[in-house]
Amino acid sequence: MKILQIVTLFSPDAAYGGPIRVALNQSKALQDNGHDVTIAAGERGYAVPPTHEQGIALKLFSARTVIPKIGYAGIGAPSMLVWLHKHIREFDVVHIHLARDLVTLPAAKLALAYGIPVFAQTHGMIDETDKLLAKPLDAALTIPVLKRARTVFYLTEREHADLQSVVGDGHLNLVELNNGIPEAEDLESRPCNSYDPPEVLYLARLQARKRPQVFVEAAKELLDSGHTARFSI
Template sequence: MRILSIVTLVSPTGEYGGPVRVAVNQARALTELGHDVTIAGSFRGFPEAPKALEGIPAHLVPARTLLPGVGFAGLAAPGLSRWVRSAARSADVVHVHLARDLVTVPAAMAARRAKIPYVLQTHGMIDPSRNPLARPLDAVATRRVLRDAAAVLYLTPVERAGLRAVAGDGIALSELRNGVPSAAEAAPPQGLEVLYLARLAPRKRPETFVAAADTLGAEFPKATFRLVGPDEGRAEEVSRRIRESAADVAWEGALDPDRTGERLSRAAIYVLPAVDEPYPMSVLEAMAAGLPVVVTDTCGLAPIIAETGCGIVVDDSIEALTAAIRRLLADPALRADQGRRAREVARERFSMQAIAHDLQAIYRRAVDGQPEAAPQDADPLSSP
């Protein structure tokens, strides 16, 4: 099949986060199955448009900030929709990693107008919202593309409910997990590093990580605490707290997504204090690297982490987060056991091969005009 995959923003720092990693991982796995995949979207931060992403052909146009002050929602990609309408004619299916922005929504509308089967994957980004920009965009476009999609892919029951609240019960919902490529088994880390690798965004609560480090620094003088990721509004506060901390804590800045695996291999523990995080790729990548993970109970991966014992699930308090990190720092055997379990869970339940086969089936149903089956109400993480 010829597949066109569309994302919002590609940059050398990976600032758009998980959706781009998901799209690239899917494209690589689908290519290995013999499919022809092209990734399209907008870009910034490169001297010129990349022609490929990790070996996958790409068509990227310069990102423009059409609406300042609203983050990624204000981005636009002039000319992309016109290109999508043309390119879609030679594609079998279009896969849009949809958000409420002026890149992916117009691209989905273009596929809809071209009458090409299209699949939407929303990554937890389409839900009932009080944002004043959401209502007019939903009325004009978002609901239309959701209702006419051959399939709308969701990660968790919470996301499924949110999509129904936005677009009604008639949309063709289908469960699809995120997957992660297998990581080579690395030698045990030389140091005792606790790592936060994610955007410095309010929902991800990087300052909570710094607060935990400040408490634990004196108890574990050999431990280091590192934040890695681009700023999305919290860098000033994080930097202030780091200056005031007596712990060995530092922010390393943004990192090229291609170097994520190598950076994770140097850590001993991975921590993401985020709340309401649907299905963080950074946690899956840490698990694949064999790291014990600490997440909050509102993380979409929390049920499987708790069930399999590959990390520790906490509430959203600083005290609970600090206690979980303390427990792992103090117990090398626990770190090793949870890290081993994490690698096994990533390999057995989140392999990209399985995801690619699931996607292939979804695409074929879309091309054949077969409706998606009604989703079950069971927790999609409850079984392997």
């Protein structure tokens, strides 16, 4: 199967965060299972944009600030839409890491217009909001895309509730999808000072939805069960 993944922004400093990592991990797993996967995205900050990462083909297009002062939501990639018009029918399905922005929403609308099955994954980015620009954007793009998507993936119950609230009475095919990660290298095979216990790092924004308390609970459980390690936030 030929699969196109679409995400908002690649940059050398990975500023867009989690959705890029999820897209790469998913693509690698799909490719390892025999599928042909390409990731398309906006890009900024590269002297020469990469064409591959971790063995995954990338199609990166210059990202522009279409609407200033609203962060990632104001980013667009017009040249991506031109490329999609020419190539979208080469793909069997499109998996879009959907956000309220002018990269992923127009791409999703275009894929649906060509009759390509769309699978949307929102990463908590489409939530209840009182931002003035969200209402017209949701009416014009977000809600129609979510309603017509073959499947909308969610990670948490809060995200599930937010998506239903945004769409209102519309039907969504909501499916839970956990974030998979590659298997870690066996710690025993790594050279280290035998006197130093391994260190486990929690690296994220320190906010409730990132669940730092779960990290603390897991650390306590491991230590209480006899494991030796250091845990850092």
